[in-house]
Amino acid sequence: MYMYLPIALTSVNYLVVIGLGLSVGLLSGLFGVGGGFLMTPLLMMVGIPPTIAAATDANQIVAASASGTFAHWRLGNVDVKMGVYLLVGGFLGGAVGVQVIKLLRATGGADFLIKMTYVVMLGLVGSFMFVESIYAMRKKKVASAAPVTQVKVAAPAKKRNGFFASLPLQVYFEKSGVTHSALVPLFLGTFVGVLAAIMGVGGGFLMVPVMVYMLRMPMHVVVGTSLFQILFTCIEVTFLQAYSNRTVDFFLALLLLFGSVFGAQIGTVLGKKLHGDQLKILLAILVLAVTVKIVLELVLQPSLLLAYAGGH
């Protein structure tokens, strides 16, 4: 029942860890998020040191997102062109974000800023998605109650924002059915990359709403493309963490990925059975629950007033 982890220097019940992997992998396949913002605190709860938890989580996300990307690829849900633009932006943003954190650590304000960024970003994203999904679902109910002839009227063509349309390097993204300037996904990728580096996460839960609401991509393509982008980001993070910090625990990653790859597949199949708005509302609830948890952690006195130096 127990397995010793050579880098984390602790022993864990492997069924518990596989279970964690399965649960977070399921969410990954369902929503297209890496699950880092959930997995890292869960691993810390089972006794894994924070630095090892964060680095090893990136390693297991490689497996889960590879599995999820593969599944979505077969379903035709991966917009590779859009993914590459976002990825390039994400790498640039990640490099900028790391420098921002370095600067803030030197001034001593990093910890507070990281937590507040979490609360504000998660709170905003979660609330917006929740309200928007409720609104969309109500709208559909009204539409379905209306006569059939009205429903069959062709929907008006999407209005393209004047400013975005006026930008140079306009590219048509076939898979998503949208046209944007290449600068838009590059800029948004950079923006998410900066926030992801500051918050120490892959950024899937930020990238998904950006793709849905700003790039106007269909939800199922969003999930596949997000996983594609997360896959490459986490490959880079895993290698750098193993090489520079020696904080990747291979055994822990194996246990997690054993659960998460299956979870991701189940999530993908489950996702097909749910409507886009239902998916969005579930993700919104999840994001809001994590926000509440972080707020409580901030305002309630911790049970221990000390922590090892070098963690988050």
Place this chain on the structure above:
Amino acid sequence: MKLSLLTVVKRWTSVAVAFCGILAFNASTAQAITCEVTPREVPISISYHGAKLTITGQTAPDDDLILKISSKPHDTAMKYYGKAGGLVWMKQGGLEFKGVPGVYLVNTTKDMNLILSETERNQYQLGYDAMAKATKIEDDKGQPAERKWFDEFTRFKEKEMIYKVEQGTITRQHGEKGNTFEIVVNWPFQAPPGIYNIDLLAVNNGKVVDKTATTFEVKRVGVIAALSKMAVDQAALYGIMSVLIALAAGTAVGAIFKKGGGSH
């Protein structure tokens, strides 16, 4: 002549007193103190979840015993939480605990405060109060920090299961095999690999009257040792291996599910 007789009597009296003294001393130290630990080497294998250490030995029948298991003292850097702006709890700064052991487990035959004087407890660093007196705590600016942080430190370590003081846990037996003692220690898996010291102190009339020490080693073996070594010595290869295996596992499961999947 009278004087010399008196001298002889005095001398014999001195000899007699000295002899009685030797007898009395022998009564308490008639049995050489011994301490053995089984196993002497604790292997950390893939299924390791701590170990049971059996510590046995012999001591004088009237002595109480204190057994301390500890690792070599070193400086430990910690971060402390405080309330920022009177509203939110944040890590506010660093504290360095000078010369504290990573692992500190103490077991006794009776309440340590009753069997050993404070001076002796401080000298041998037995109990948290004695440790606190010997430990310097400095903040980020090198200023001494309050004692309350040492209490927090021991609470933190106790939660990690690597600090514990247990009274009355050593059992003694007086029989044909002599005056023996035994204690079974549940060695925590949280304790890192390394060499640990066992100090056994025999206590009588509030003082340490005899002592002995031994060591044991907790070491990684097999695949655990190989992976730990690789992560440090061949970090790049370790990183590439971690990525490739994750990719292979992910795509393999993706392929397995292929038959079960379908078009959207």
